[in-house]
Amino acid sequence: MPIDKFNRVNKTKLGSVLYHVNEQIDGVYDPEKDKTILTFTRDDADLRKIFKTHLNKKYEKFVYYVTIDFKMKKVDYKYPSVSYSFIFSEKIKKIEYNNDTFLEGNYINMTNTYIEKKKVYFDKKLHPKANIDIVFLNQKFGIVKIESVFETIKLLPETK
Numbered sequence: 290m291p292i293d294k295f296n297r298v299n300k301t302k303l304g305s306v307l308y309h310v311n312e313q314i315d316g317v318y319d320p321e322k323d324k325t326i327l328t329f330t331r332d333d334a335d336l337r338k339i340f341k342t343h344l345n346k347k348y349e350k351f352v353y354y355v356t357i358d359f360k361m362k363k364v365d366y367k368y369p370s371v372s373y374s375f376i377f378s379e380k381i382k383k384i385e386y387n388n389d390t391f392l393e394g395n396y397i398n399m400t401n402t403y404i405e406k407k408k409v410y411f412d413k414k415l416h417p418k419a420n421i422d423i424v425f426l427n428q429k430f431g432i433v434k435i436e437s438v439f440e441t442i443k444l445l446p447e448t449k
Contacts, residue, residue: 292343292344300343301346304346307339313330313332314421318419322358325356325359327356327357328352331351331352352369353367382423382426383426384427392412408436409425409432411430412431415432419431
């Protein structure tokens with residue numbers, strides 16, 4: 290069905306999904322502080338056009354920050370209007386590796402509405418703290434990609 294045929298409620302739902310799963314994550318690991326600092330940005334030109342043309346909605350740029358503190362074993366989220374933290378033990382995940390190279394595996398993600406299995410790919414050349422805001426109990430190498438039914442997250446090399 291063409292987007293233009295969606296009713297207002299379905300356009301709102303589609304807009305929310307598109308807005309929340311299209312983020313650019315920039316991050317750096319600081320070995321001296323043993324912290325990974327991540328900047329999440331929602332600011333996609335193509336998506337802005339879709340919002341304007343097909344959803345008749347405004348697309349706002351949105352930025353938030355996440356700090357993974359490996360010494361304190363906590364993750365801090367800082368949004369424009371609210372901040373919160375959790376300790377590793379509250380949300381830590383465990384990778385079930387597919388083989389003994391530790392280059393790919395799976396983990397389970399549970400929310401209030403669904404349970405999903407996510408596939409994770411690793412690279413031996415990357416530091417194990419090259420990560421997103423998910424802390425794994427048994428991560429051996431840096432993450433290259435996470436795939437699920439709902440999203441694909443790719444960690445790209447830094448370009449300067």
